Amino acid sequence: MSRLIRNAVSMLLVMTVITGIAYPLVATGVAQVLFPHQANGSLIEQNGKPIGSELIGQSFDDPKYFWGRPSATAPQPYNGTASNGSNLGPSNTALRDAVQQRIDALRKADPGNTAPVPADLVTASGSGLDPDISPAGAQYQVARVARVRHLDTAQVQGLVAKYTQGRQLGLLGEPRVNVLQLNLALDGLQNK
Amino acid sequence: MTANDFLQIGIFLVVLLLLIKPMGSYMAHVFADEPNRLTRIGAGFERLVYRVCGIDAQEDMGWKHYAIAMLLFNVCGMVLVYAFQRLQGYLPLNPQHFPALSPDLSINTAISFITNTNWQAYSGESAMSYLTQMAALAVQNFLSAATGIAVAIAVIRGFARKTVKGIGNFWVDLTRTTLYVLLPISFLLALLLVSQGVIQNLKPYVDVPVVQTTTYANPVTDAAGNPVKDASGNPVTKPAQLTTETLPMGPAASQVAIKMLGTNGGGFFGANSAHPYENPTPFSNFLEMLAIFLIPGGLCLTFGQMVGDKRQGWAILVTMLVIFIPLAIGVTAAEQAGNPILHTLSIDQHASGLQSGGNMEGKETRFGIAASSLFTAVTTAASCGAVNNMHDSLTPLGGLVPMWLIQLGEVIFGGVGSGFYGMIAFAVVAVFIAGLMVGRTPEYIGKKVEAYEMKMASLAVLIPCALVVICTAIAVMTPTATATVANPGAHGFSEILYAVTSATGNNGSAFGGLSANIPFWNVMLGVCMFWARYTLAIAMLALAGSLAAKKHVPASAGTLPTHTPLFVTLLASVVIVVGALTFLPALALGPIAEYLMSVH
Numbered sequence: 001m002s003r004l005i006r007n008a009v010s011m012l013l014v015m016t017v018i019t020g021i022a023y024p025l026v027a028t029g030v031a032q033v034l035f036p037h038q039a040n041g042s043l044i045e046q047n048g049k050p051i052g053s054e055l056i057g058q059s060f061d062d063p064k065y066f067w068g069r070p071s072a073t074a075p076q077p078y079n080g081t082a083s084n085g086s087n088l089g090p091s092n093t094a095l096r097d098a099v100q101q102r103i104d105a106l107r108k109a110d111p112g113n114t115a116p117v118p119a120d121l122v123t124a125s126g127s128g129l130d131p132d133i134s135p136a137g138a139q140y141q142v143a144r145v146a147r148v149r150h151l152d153t154a155q156v157q158g159l160v161a162k163y164t165q166g167r168q169l170g171l172l173g174e175p176r177v178n179v180l181q182l183n184l185a186l187d188g189l190q191n192k
Numbered sequence: 193m194t195a196n197d198f199l200q201i202g203i204f205l206v207v208l209l210l211l212i213k214p215m216g217s218y219m220a221h222v223f224a225d226e227p228n229r230l231t232r233i234g235a236g237f238e239r240l241v242y243r244v245c246g247i248d249a250q251e252d253m254g255w256k257h258y259a260i261a262m263l264l265f266n267v268c269g270m271v272l273v274y275a276f277q278r279l280q281g282y283l284p285l286n287p288q289h290f291p292a293l294s295p296d297l298s299i300n301t302a303i304s305f306i307t308n309t310n311w312q313a314y315s316g317e318s319a320m321s322y323l324t325q326m327a328a329l330a331v332q333n334f335l336s337a338a339t340g341i342a343v344a345i346a347v348i349r350g351f352a353r354k355t356v357k358g359i360g361n362f363w364v365d366l367t368r369t370t371l372y373v374l375l376p377i378s379f380l381l382a383l384l385l386v387s388q389g390v391i392q393n394l395k396p397y398v399d400v401p402v403v404q405t406t407t408y409a410n411p412v413t414d415a416a417g418n419p420v421k422d423a424s425g426n427p428v429t430k431p432a433q434l435t436t437e438t439l440p441m442g443p444a445a446s447q448v449a450i451k452m453l454g455t456n457g458g459g460f461f462g463a464n465s466a467h468p469y470e471n472p473t474p475f476s477n478f479l480e481m482l483a484i485f486l487i488p489g490g491l492c493l494t495f496g497q498m499v500g501d502k503r504q505g506w507a508i509l510v511t512m513l514v515i516f517i518p519l520a521i522g523v524t525a526a527e528q529a530g531n532p533i534l535h536t537l538s539i540d541q542h543a544s545g546l547q548s549g550g551n552m553e554g555k556e557t558r559f560g561i562a563a564s565s566l567f568t569a570v571t572t573a574a575s576c577g578a579v580n581n582m583h584d585s586l587t588p589l590g591g592l593v594p595m596w597l598i599q600l601g602e603v604i605f606g607g608v609g610s611g612f613y614g615m616i617a618f619a620v621v622a623v624f625i626a627g628l629m630v631g632r633t634p635e636y637i638g639k640k641v642e643a644y645e646m647k648m649a650s651l652a653v654l655i656p657c658a659l660v661v662i663c664t665a666i667a668v669m670t671p672t673a674t675a676t677v678a679n680p681g682a683h684g685f686s687e688i689l690y691a692v693t694s695a696t697g698n699n700g701s702a703f704g705g706l707s708a709n710i711p712f713w714n715v716m717l718g719v720c721m722f723w724a725r726y727t728l729a730i731a732m733l734a735l736a737g738s739l740a741a742k743k744h745v746p747a748s749a750g751t752l753p754t755h756t757p758l759f760v761t762l763l764a765s766v767v768i769v770v771g772a773l774t775f776l777p778a779l780a781l782g783p784i785a786e787y788l789m790s791v792h
Contacts, residue, residue: 003246008265010245011363012272012335015370019334019450020327023375027382027446031392034383039392041439041469043400050400053439055389055468059406069557076408080438081318081397083463085554085582087705089679089686090531090591091790095553103538116540119530123553126466126564126581132557136540136547167196171203173474174548174560183403 044184052180056080057131060183063109064148066133066141068179069120070102073128086124099123110144132176135164149190159185193525194543200562201520204478205513208485215486216493216505222372223345223365223498234371241367252358255737258346259730261362262339266306266726269332273302276328277320286321287396293319300714305332307725308340308607310451310458310577310700311717313709317440317461322394329458330447334378337454337487338369340609343729344491347613348498350736351637354744359736373487374454381483382449388479389472392445399436406434444470452483455607457577457700465567465580466556477563477580484576488605491612499637503755508615511763512573512604519593519604520569526590527551528561532790551590554582565590572597575607577700584679584687584703588787591703592779595690598697600771601656607698610725613732615767617652619754620645620735622766626752635751638744648735652728657774659696659720664689664778672712678705682789686782695720 031039043050052058057068059077071077072086088095102122107113118136138160146156163182166175221228231238242249253261276283277298281291293301297313304311305328316325342365349359386392409429412420420428444460448470451458465471465480489509496505528550530541543549548560555564564581571578572594583594597604603614620636624646627634634641667673667688677684687703694701695717702708708717753759 004261004264005268007245007247007363008261008268011241011247011265011366012268014241014244015335016272016327016331019370019375020331023379024326024330024443024446027379028392028394028443031383031386031445035386038389039386039445040395041391041393041398041441042389042472043398043439050398050439052400052403052437055472056437056439057468058402058404058437060404062404065404075410076406076432076434078406078437080440082315083317083440083461083467084315085463085466085585085704087582087584087678087703088553089584089683089703089705089786090551090553090587091533091681091683091786092679093533095531095585096533096537099534099539100537114538116538118547119534119539119541119549119552120547120557122539123551123555126554126556126579127461127463127468129463129468130556130558131468134547134557134560136544137557139546168474172200172478173558173563175546176557180403187403 044181052184054178054181055131056129058180060179061105063144065183065186066138066145066179067106067121068133069125069130070122071128072124078129080129083127083129085126085128110141113140113144115140131178131180133179135175135177138164138177138182145186149186151189155189156186159189193521193528197524197528197562201524201566204481204566205517208482208489211482211486212489212493212509215490217497219373219490219494220497222368223494231368231372238367238371242363245363247363249361249364251361253361254357255346255359255733258359258362259733262343262729263726265362265366266339269306269335270302273305273328273332274298276324277301280321280324283321283323285323285326285394288321290319290321296711296714297709300718303718303721304700305329305456305458306336307698307721308336308454308456308575308610309695309698309721309725310456311695311702311721312458312700313714315462316459322442325447325460326443330450333447333450333454333456333458334370334374335366337374337450337456337608338366340607341369341373341487341491342366342609343733344609344612347616347732347736348495350739351639352499353740355742356740359733359740374450378446378449378453381453381479382445384479385445385448385476388476389469390445390448390476391441391469392443393441394443395441397441398439400439401435402437408432408434440469448480449483451578452480452576453487455484455488455574455576457571459578465578466582471580474558474563477559477567480578481567481570484570484574485605487608488574488611491609495612501637501755504637507755507760508619511760512615514760514764515600515604515767516569516573519573519597520566523569523586523590523593524562524565526587526593527565529587531587551585551587554585556581568594569597571701572699573604574611575602575697575699577694579701582704583690583701584705588783588790591686592783592787594701595686595693595783596771596775596779598693598699599660599775600767601653602697602699603767610698610728614652614728617649617732618767619763620649621653622759622763623752623754625766626762630750632750635745636754638747639739639742640745644738645735648731648738651731653770655727656696656724657770659724660693661774661778663696663716663720664692667692667716670712672710676707676710676713678707682782682785686786689778689782691717692720696724698725
């Protein structure tokens, strides 16, 4: 029995060194060489300083910006240190109330737009950090953003198209529009 | 359901089958009792490991010896994981200066990771140091997976060997699994995931300025950190503003790779594979799903090859697929149909070329309905438990599927190793039932199934069932437990049932609204995870030991062939009947009641 205990303890320590120290450090080293941009968070930089990430969304509720997915993180939306969904059950009336409030907010920002709201614009994402909305969600907002910014709709459509990705490899996942990059491009357009 | 939904399920299955075949045959080579080309390549390093650990690699262990080594090794791992969590404040690689976790949470997490469950009552990015993630949690991702595979290989040897006492050497099986199977594939997968955007660094978290200042209602807390409530019981808030956002960092990809491949499922971040840094693209999602099924699927074929009749392996694999495919389609159809309580609002839940539509609460835009639903079915059929969408927000029938898949005993692919030996327990029960029909001693893979084998197989089948039902009953009678549910009505019961089911099935996913970080849940779910994992493994090792000692019986006219569609049907029926009879009453109170109320 004492030999078995010695075997077990030394095996655990050896495996900890191999899989818990060597493996992640080698993986970090190789990843930093091969894919430094992705390994460090796909940061968007301006003048050498990070101003966001392509993969992590930000909170928008100003009518001049495209709004992203509602976020259920606490205490603030899009809290990068507390990723989470709402975990509201499908039949919970709190879910229906929250969705209704979001529909009302979108309507208030864009009076006269009575089209049904695309589902992803009024339902909280799983991570609370979703960087994307569906192309339908972007189309719903194009007229509003163009009007508030006094831009030509076609110009806004052009930017939406630029930041829209189709299904990956033409098959996987869903088409999507990166909200932060789109909004940064909109700001960039008018700062010129 | 849309054509694309079917297409994404179809592509997944085709690629999976293409990968499973070489995987199964590769593992058969790794564990072959004779030396082969592969084990010669790494032999030097492998021998060094044995020498350092004082292990005699030639020793052939009887089942009791094997079981004690396995249990001892896992308990040592538990102590180490516990120590890392309690001491992380004093240890390096902790750039966010996270303090020690509470004792009950630490013991829960330690049991959770050694049992391949990865139930998480903590959120990685706000609780665990990089060192704890790498050197405690990810290590157990490897070792709990290797433990499961080792036990499965020992069970296969029970069938393959004739009239011997030994079923292999636990240390050798563990070492070979880790060095030849888990490490190389994890490394490759980690790099593929990084290429898609999964992070892999040791940097502190990064603050970035936000484009639009975030205004939000910040809850007011008193001196003790408890939320202040007003006269009517609502939390008091005050308006707050933020001009920066914090981006979490860390060595995620290396841990995510083994978390999928080893069917562990413990997320590096709280949102698990829904987090854009843990699963950034549809392709990373596809890789993660494949990684979950790769080894559990492959082991079926390893079995066929090692017992010298490949058809036996295919029969087990086909049985798994026969149950998996309709359930995967079921959850997709339920989610694509959308949430009925939102139908009266001005919301568009229809699929079109511009959106996936459906029930998007708790789902990520890049995955939509198809890639989220398939992930849900895969992660619960296998005892992985990683999630790329929040299961608590699935539609009632969409949520029924993952819960029932776990309740079937985690044998539809199941955990690496544990899914296979769990299915073998069902196969033994199936041949026994067939034997009863014709009044003949049943045989499986040339071994007579007698009273001892039946006892062990029955224990393996019934212990998880009993644990789930009894512990759910205890929980719903305990006010401190029922106070932790987040949703009212039938769904609240579903949260409790899912938690106990997930812990017992060593799955680890959750209806996440449940506030599980209280001593009651930490202790009870810890007990469920531990008991289910080790009683099953030990019962199956006992079965293996008894089988290895038996002589081979040649098939006769009275032998039920176990590679035919008839046997596949019989085996699938046994799995479904046991799962349905045990859990239908409980499911009727949870998801089924909720479904009937929502369509009413």
